[in-house]
Amino acid sequence: MTIRTRFAPSPTGYLHIGGVRTALFNWLYARQHGGQFILRIDDTDRERNIEAALTPILHGFRWLGLEWDEGPEVGGRYGPYFQSQRAEWYQAAIEALLDRGAAYRDYASPDEIQAERDVARQDGQPFVYSRRFMAKTDADVKRFEAEGRLGVIRLKMPREGKLVLDDLVRGRVEFDWAAEQDHVIGRADGSVLYNLATVVDDHAMKISHVIRAEEHLSNTPRQVFIYQSLGHDIPKFAHLPYVAEPGSKNKLSKRKLDIYRKQRDFAKLADRGQRIAERLGISMNGENFSPVIVDFYEQIGFLPEALVNYLLLLGWSLDDKTEEFTRDRMLEVFSLERINRAPASFDPQKLMAFQARAMQQLPLEQKVALMIPYLQRAGMVADPPPDAVVSYARQIIDAAGDRIEMAGDILEYADFFTPDDQLTYDEKAFAKRLHKNSEAAGLLYKFHQILIATEVCDAGSFETLLKTFVDSEGINIGQIIHALRVAITGKGVGFGMFETMAILGRDRCAARIDCALRKL
RNA sequence: GGCCCCGUCGUCUAGCGGUCCAGGACUCCGGCCUUUCACGCCGGCAACACGGGUUCGAGUCCCGUCGGGGUCACCA
Numbered sequence: 389m390t391i392r393t394r395f396a397p398s399p400t401g402y403l404h405i406g407g408v409r410t411a412l413f414n415w416l417y418a419r420q421h422g423g424q425f426i427l428r429i430d431d432t433d434r435e436r437n438i439e440a441a442l443t444p445i446l447h448g449f450r451w452l453g454l455e456w457d458e459g460p461e462v463g464g465r466y467g468p469y470f471q472s473q474r475a476e477w478y479q480a481a482i483e484a485l486l487d488r489g490a491a492y493r494d495y496a497s498p499d500e501i502q503a504e505r506d507v508a509r510q511d512g513q514p515f516v517y518s519r520r521f522m523a524k525t526d527a528d529v530k531r532f533e534a535e536g537r538l539g540v541i542r543l544k545m546p547r548e549g550k551l552v553l554d555d556l557v558r559g560r561v562e563f564d565w566a567a568e569q570d571h572v573i574g575r576a577d578g579s580v581l582y583n584l585a586t587v588v589d590d591h592a593m594k595i596s597h598v599i600r601a602e603e604h605l606s607n608t609p610r611q612v613f614i615y616q617s618l619g620h621d622i623p624k625f626a627h628l629p630y631v632a633e634p635g636s637k638n639k640l641s642k643r644k645l646d647i648y649r650k651q652r653d654f655a656k657l658a659d660r661g662q663r664i665a666e667r668l669g670i671s672m673n674g675e676n677f678s679p680v681i682v683d684f685y686e687q688i689g690f691l692p693e694a695l696v697n698y699l700l701l702l703g704w705s706l707d708d709k710t711e712e713f714t715r716d717r718m719l720e721v722f723s724l725e726r727i728n729r730a731p732a733s734f735d736p737q738k739l740m741a742f743q744a745r746a747m748q749q750l751p752l753e754q755k756v757a758l759m760i761p762y763l764q765r766a767g768m769v770a771d772p773p774p775d776a777v778v779s780y781a782r783q784i785i786d787a788a789g790d791r792i793e794m795a796g797d798i799l800e801y802a803d804f805f806t807p808d809d810q811l812t813y814d815e816k817a818f819a820k821r822l823h824k825n826s827e828a829a830g831l832l833y834k835f836h837q838i839l840i841a842t843e844v845c846d847a848g849s850f851e852t853l854l855k856t857f858v859d860s861e862g863i864n865i866g867q868i869i870h871a872l873r874v875a876i877t878g879k880g881v882g883f884g885m886f887e888t889m890a891i892l893g894r895d896r897c898a899a900r901i902d903c904a905l906r907k908l
Numbered sequence: 909g910g911c912c913c914c915g916u917c918g919u920c921u922a923g924c925g926g927u928c929c930a931g932g933a934c935u936c937c938g939g940c941c942u943u944u945c946a947c948g949c950c951g952g953c954a955a956c957a958c959g960g961g962u963u964c965g966a967g968u969c970c971c972g973u974c975g976g977g978g979u980c981a982c983c984a
Contacts (some may be wrong), residue, residue: 513910577982602914605979606912606980630977701921705921708921730976731977732919735935741933756947789947790946855934870943873943879942884943
């Protein structure tokens with residue numbers, strides 16, 4: 389049997405982090421078995437702007453390297469892959485269900501149903517519809533319609549027995565048929581509902597394994613009933629635990645951002661992203677630019693493999709120590725059996741750790757290639773950048789080393805690109821290292837004199853120069869170096885002082901010291 | 909409330925009856941390195957929800973309790 393899995397996103401305009409994890413597991417399972425991963429668009433509801441809402445989603449999948457074998461833009465033998473274009477399949481299924489007595493036309497109004505539901509709930513009983521408005525004959529249909537009632541199609545669920553399901557993640561799960569409702573599968577206007585559409589499509593597209601989030605577990609009995617009634621083979625099911633909020637067991641939701649922003653770790657990541665976005669001039673709205681949305685990570689310069697690696701370990705593990713997985717390795721060792729049954733909460737800090745590690749391992753040239761576009765978008769370098777600018781940036785990136793954890797962090801070193809007389813100073817650092825340090829100005833002035841009288845240009849020579857100066861003054865290097873850093877970079881912290889000086893060059897260092905001195 | 913699922917450090921997890929006074933990773937806290945920051949290195953805090961069984965022996969099996977969550981739509 390060919391393994392075929394699918395992921396069926398709604399065209400909402402963004403890719404949710406939990407959804408991507410589900411998609412990843414589907415992708416891995418299909419690909420590791422030489423099968424196909426299908427993308428199907430769940431657009432039964434929204435007709436408008438599908439194009440615009442779909443683009444970011446497809447883009448996200450490609451960015452993460454989760455290529456689909458069939459679906460939008462790539463086609464496939466079992467298309468169309470948009471549910472809005474599959475109405476005839478659904479209609480045929482409804483007819484078949486009606487013919488076989490597995491479904492019926494029902495003329496109850498929503499209020500009448502709700503009233504029955506309320507009674508059941510009050511009694512602490514599962515709701516079972518009385519079928520009072522079920523049309524048994526054509527005459528019933530005429531009568532109900534004459535009363536002005538609108539008919540829907542309901543499943544005629546079994547009222548006894550049990551369904552035993554063998555879930556690939558959860559094991560044996562049992563449901564009483566009697567507790568199941570007569571779910572609506574078709575509306576009066578002829579449109580169909582989710583439960584019908586998924587079953588019809590999964591069957592038509594020969595999906596062998598339905599790997600989805602656990603909130604669908606309770607949908608499974610009604611879907612199985614449809615499969616059975618239509619005489620279709622039932623696929624294997626695997627229900628994944630959902631992804632929970634940072635520090636809680638609640639399901640992660642894109643609608644609760646206000647609450648997450650108060651959570652320390654989440655806020656830290658979100659703020660960091662915001663900072664980069666501001667520098668890039670990205671206009672963002674909270675819903676679409678947050679650590680819950682995949683696009684966020686691409687924008688701020690995450691490595692897709694880091695995100696994927698983290699997501700893989702969110703609910704799955706190989707053993708007690710392995711954490712780093714290449715794509716090939718995951719394909720080799722992934723298995724549904726090792727998926728955890730309890731929900732896993734999203735931990736921004738751990739994700740950050742994966743990203744930092746991946747960035748550390750990236751060769752310098754690749755970092756440069758990744759970061760130049762950020763400098764361009766922030767308006768710091770021309771497009772295309774002259775060779776000299778690229779090598780200047782390369783020196784900065786090299787010197788910054790693992791202080792740059794994501795590509796967008798390069799913007800923290802914007803001061804290397806600002807004209808010497810326009811440097812802005814960190815106020816606190818300036819006050820502490822220059823204003824409050826009475827000897828700073830004098831030392832800087834003297835060192836400035838020495839600097840302009842020499843021709844040094846490499847880090848080692850700058851170091852010798854400063855150390856010689858320090859010796860001759862009979863001071864500690866700490867007494868000048870902090871002031872020097874603030875004067876030259878505007879900040880109290882940064883990477884190696886001498887490398888910084890070498891990158892800027894003697895003239896610019898001198899000019900910057902001069903500017904700082906004038907501010908005093 | 910009905911149904912279903914879940915329950916090991918703050919978080920992600922290892923553990924499939926003895927080798928677990930519970931291991932790894934992230935975070936956090938010390939220390940070292942050091943011109944700052946970061947990296948790195950060393951060390952530390954920290955968990956089997958509870959109660960009954962079964963067993964020579966239980967984090968591991970069974971039952972119950974408690975707790976958490978999902979779902980109960982003419983949404984997906």
